[in-house]
Amino acid sequence: MTEPARPRFSFSISATDGKARTGAIQMQRGEIRTPAFMPVGTAATVKAMKPETVRQTGADIILGNTYHLMLRPGAERVAKLGGLHRFMNWERPILTDSGGYQVMSLSDLRKLTEEGVEFRSHLDGSKHMLTPERSMEIQRLLGSDIVMAFDECPRADQPRDEIAKSMEMSMRWAKRSRDGFDSGEEHAARSALFGIQQGALDEELRKRSADALTDIGFDGYAIGGLAVGEGQEAMFATLEFAPQQLPEDRPRYLMGVGKPDDLVGAVERGVDMFDCVLPSRSGRNGQAFTWNGPINLRNARFAEDANPIDGRCNNTVSQTYSRAYLHHLVKSKEILGAMLLTEHNIAFYQQLMQAMRDAISEGRFAAFAADFRRNYRNS
The missing domain is CATH 3.20.20.105 (Queuine tRNA-ribosyltransferase-like)
Known part of the structure; x- marks a missing residue:
């Protein structure tokens, strides 16, 4: 047909x-x-x-x-x-x-x-x-x-x-x-x-x-x-x-x-x-967005952090590559660092939009927004 x-x-x-x-x-x-x-x-x-x-x-x-x-x-x-x-x-x-x-x-x-x-x-x-x-x-x-x-x-x-x-x-x-x-x-x-x-x-x-x-x-x-x-x-x-x-x-x-x-x-x-250019521009500059707020992978505190960027983000990059590895890529000015962080950021933004669509459909958007603000720390 x-x-x-x-x-x-x-x-x-x-x-x-x-x-x-x-x-x-x-x-x-x-x-x-x-x-x-x-x-x-x-x-x-x-x-x-x-x-x-x-x-x-x-x-x-x-x-x-x-x-x-x-x-x-x-x-x-x-x-x-x-x-x-x-x-x-x-x-x-x-x-x-x-x-x-x-x-x-x-x-x-x-x-x-x-x-x-x-x-x-x-x-x-x-x-x-x-x-x-x-x-x-x-x-x-x-x-x-x-x-x-x-x-x-x-x-x-x-x-x-x-x-x-x-x-x-x-x-x-x-x-x-x-x-x-x-x-x-x-x-x-x-x-x-x-x-x-x-x-x-x-x-x-x-x-x-x-x-x-x-x-x-x-x-x-x-x-x-x-x-x-x-x-x-x-x-x-x-x-x-x-x-x-x-x-x-x-x-x-x-x-x-x-x-x-x-x-x-x-x-x-x-x-x-x-x-907005923010998720891609930030990715090229070592910043990753997470459900707890943005993090700067240039920071030395991530040099030995074996955790993923954000375990809640359902994207392969977000869950596979450690913060330590991404810190290394960013500090070494490797192109792969920009690629991986940009992909993570765009994926995070799309997951955020899907979460909002779901919350509206289910009549719980106010609770979702309050929970998001409680956890998200802007820098």
């Missing part, structure tokens, strides 16, 4: 517990279980990991970066080679961010106007113009499954009138992104477009942004402009209202977050999707 065709995009919520939700996104390239954590593959690779290994950790979807892939190897080249999925040997969904974060993070290399952003490449100094329309074109050439609208991400410590002005421009860019996405009919017929809420820490500005995005209409909605230095307390205060300003029947994606305790607190407040 022929298997029925998967939908372009659908989102269903199977259980709720307080504000926390669990469910699934269905797309042509597969199911994404929510709450979901997306490992970051900025330049078509989750650093120090093979794509098939990323999948084995339980990841349903990964993230690619429009700005970096635009510069190298180039979106047109990726398209010529069959698209990003074929290029990097990843068959499941890929979300591509729009390049909007680089508007902020590379502010000394860009010129911002209503039309878009002119970047000076951090690689060779060449100039590139990134507009909402060009961002949609690049993501179409890459073959992204979830496309992000182009936006500007202002810093939370800017004056309110500047944050409001930036948010309003991002909403105009959101409409241009919608139109640009829809113009690529073949790609739009099999992919999804997410809008990005802005407004920093301001509830009223966030509401105006959410209303504007809802009027335009998107498949999902991201919460942008957080995890940019405001601190966890301020982020959680904003998440007390921001997710509920967005449509209840669409996935809510908190961009660029975060530490394990950030994820638990955000799920508690109604967030469905996350991405």
Whole structure:
């Protein structure tokens, strides 16, 4: 019997517990279980990991970066080679961010106007113009499954009138992104477009942004402009209202977050999707995440520690290699150390997401979150 065709995009919520939700996104390239954590593959690779290994950790979807892939190897080249999925040997969904974060993070290399952003490449100094329309074109050439609208991400410590002005421009860019996405009919017929809420820490500005995005209409909605230095307390205060300003029947994606305790607190407040470079970057720098908090394998106290990284983490790396061996690899600057610790960290994050999905389904999320906080010591 022929298997029925998967939908372009659908989102269903199977259980709720307080504000926390669990469910699934269905797309042509597969199911994404929510709450979901997306490992970051900025330049078509989750650093120090093979794509098939990323999948084995339980990841349903990964993230690619429009700005970096635009510069190298180039979106047109990726398209010529069959698209990003074929290029990097990843068959499941890929979300591509729009390049909007680089508007902020590379502010000394860009010129911002209503039309878009002119970047000076951090690689060779060449100039590139990134507009909402060009961002949609690049993501179409890459073959992204979830496309992000182009936006500007202002810093939370800017004056309110500047944050409001930036948010309003991002909403105009959101409409241009919608139109640009829809113009690529073949790609739009099999992919999804997410809008990005802005407004920093301001509830009223966030509401105006959410209303504007809802009027335009998107498949999902991201919460942008957080995890940019405001601190966890301020982020959680904003998440007390921001997710509920967005449509209840669409996935809510908190961009660029975060530490394990950030994820638990955000799920508690109604967030469905996350991405962050932290587990892979930490792995390359000798840090491992465990159910009792992060540990630094560079520390001399692990030199003769024969215990596994974390016996509770159901991953071969986590249970097979001793802390002493990993300490040796890290201190010796062996590539294998980065590979093993990154795999452990990504696996830990996926196990954390599964534990939260189970707790929500079973109506015990509050107890799970309390137990997690009691045991997890952040450093």
